[in-house]
Amino acid sequence: MGLRRYIVKRGVDTTITFFIIIIINFLLPRLMPGDPVSRLIGTRVQMSYEERLALLKTYGLDKPLHEQFIVYLSNLFRGDLGVSLSRYPTPVIEVLMYGLPWTILLVGFSTFLAIIIGTILGIISGWRRGSKFDIASLVIALATYSTPVFWIGMLLIFFFAVRIRILPIGGAFDPELMVSTLSPTYVLNVLKHMVLPTVALTLILYGGQYLIVRSSIVEALTEDYILTAYAKGLKESTIMFKHAARNALLPAISYAAIEIGLIVAGAVLTETVFSWPGVGTIIYNAVSDRDYPVIQGAFFIIALSVLLANFIADIVYGVLDPRIRYG
């Protein structure tokens, strides 16, 4: 009874949030100065005035804002995200699909790696607070966490791709290879291209998880039940993982949920530095090209996945901690 009501309540909350997001999603891109046609002035497109007007009409941007909103809503309910303007006439979903698999591969893998590394290091570090290991890993985590990823990226590229040349500078695989997709050579080539961006991304991502896990472990250690567990004569590793970690992991779960939800948003800077063909750069370009439909489509999918991840996290929470259900 309790849990079911809790889930329904969370579901309603999520739906309301979702509708607010849809409206903001429509307005926000249009509030930016400039539009998809004015950005073409002063580029090598050399359009005349008549051509600029005709293009506005083709894009449907000559219509008043409320009509555009109705078109947007009705398309959305039919599951149609519209057509990209800066890649006219490619459908938005197709544009996003260019990058989505690659982003999920790179950012997804790095995020999970970061969560696992961050959690394990956090537990050990919190457990042995004040030890040399704790201080060293804390310093390293703070350093990587606050370093700009493009700088780490540039350094990695410089050493591994320009100096010793064992890894490629960028891209997801080598177009000169000419092998069919998913053949072993292809997979190996993709993995080779993944090494540097994964390292860079994991380095900057694990810090957040590490810090949260570490501090909640430190907090948990002061609790009485840890003392009790010691008194029962349990093994230290059992106390560390079964007693302390399990209770300390709640805040870490919600942090991880946001991270996982954001996987589909890609990682703009990392993808740019490593020329990784992901969603991040597509979104970045869409914003600078004022490509309204792509911005809307991308934010829609991101919002959806963040909401979903949080919804799941809320439920996991509820399952793990009965106090929340009734709170």
Add this chain to the structure above:
Amino acid sequence: MYFKLLSKSQLAVVVFLILILGPPQVLAFQSLGEEYGGVLRVAFMSDMDTQNVLYQQSWWSYIVTSMCYDTLVVFDPDIKVTPWLATRWNVSSDGLVWTFEIVKNASWHDGVPLTSEDVAFTFNYIKEKNVALFVSRVEFIDHVEAVDKYTVRFYLNEKSATFLTRTLRSIPILPKHIWESVEKPEEFKNDKFIGSGMFIFEERVPEQYIRLKTNGKYWRGRPYIDGVVIKIYKDLDSMIMALRAGEVDVVPWYSPTAIIPELEADPNIAIDNSPDYYVYITYFNVKKHPLDVKEFRHALAYATNREEIVKTIIGVKYGEPQYSLIASALEFWYNPNLPKYKFNMTKAKEILDKLGYIDTNGDGVREDEYGKPIEIEINPPNYDPVRIRAAQLMQLWWTELGLRVSVIPLDFDTVMDKAWVKHDFCMVIVGDGDLDPDYMLSTMCSWEYVEYGMNCMGYNSSLWDQLYREQRSEVKLDRRREIIWRMQEIFADELPMLPLYMQYCTYPYRTDTFVGYVSFPSGMVTDVNPWTWLKIHKVVKPTPTTPITTPTATLTPTVIPTTPVTTPAPPAAPGLEMWIIVVAVVIIVVLAIAAIMRRK
């Protein structure tokens, strides 16, 4: 006589040495023994926006289209209209009927022969379907008909000076058998990208690469190279690093000024220094007081040291100051006799004094006749350090002149929106231009001062409008040039905008892989330059044994490279070993962690 002292093989060695040690220019001329083969790797900063050639809006897409499709005419490197698919043409005496003969041996990439039907179809189709990006390029065409298999006739409504240079030069000829069934061109994906050009579209993985192979049956004779791989990088630094590491052969984009010396120090990298048809210009809002006063604009020009801008920011080797709205690279159209407003602070101050713009309250800022301090805001786009620094120099000089000047760099779209849509600005710095002067001249026409119009300044002159119309319908080149020179004189006197500089196309390229790039305004690799693709060929590796035996025959191609070719291909990956190491490291880490856990 003395030659007898040397045996034949000794002579060969001497010839060989002379060739090796001789001046490089001489060697370059001897590299005529081009060999077929090799795949050129080009770095792009952005993928094609769409394969639909009627809706492309990015220069990168134009480049690919120009490689896979043909136009009726092209520009030669002197920017003269030159036959391409059209071999010759004639015009009726009233200038309204144009008859073109086209090449007889052209065919589409799918094997269907290209005929006059395709040409007529292309233009009638664009007109009938009202394709947004071409409306003003075909508006004066009434209809086009195929007279016989290789003759096509255009009937125009009015005479047009830009018919050849803008319409025919830029519109790709489409295969009728593919496009005639396309009802809605705005929804067509053009996946196969079938054209008649020198390269055949092989594969495109969006956001990653585009692969083209050479059209072996190209009507003009096939290019030397076997194909082109276009690799898409997302950022300029990565592109340049890829060039230095040998992952690509050419980067068709400006090298950042700061790293040019470093690139030039590399013996295997050179900088293309083609001129450009782009001029970087400060546009004034001449509706805003006191910018509406011509003499005030003259004073600003006298207080702008354009030579200094080029010297300190761009470097004299990589740009030149500009004085007209037509780039000096358009040698035929550019009027070299314009007043240059040589930097003269005293004169500038005199003009302002004469206008009565004097600092009355002693705060260091001059006031206009209404007692309002003269304030100027310059908006360069925030991504271009050159324009920002130019604006800062202008700020320095104009502050000394007694004006209150601020420089506020803005996002490119905001600059465009402020100036060209809302007309709410003071000064913006934007680069623009075209190979035909018409485009830039239209920026001063009164009817273009509307939202999205070409004229952001608010300049209004019936004389200019009239001259613009005259040059637009003047088909005789010399007569048209006379009008355009006159217009430039008016421009230089009125000065509603201040041309600053032209930046050469500082595209870096490798010299140890391919040679034969052709310099062209806007670059060696650009959408309007087919000549590079015809001439470019691979550098042949030195073969040390053959030269001795038959010196004259094989020597020439062997001595081109400045250093022996080090295989620039992606560093032969020690793939497997590396992976073994990585896996080993992971295993060790996992074991170590497990061991630590155990001990506790």
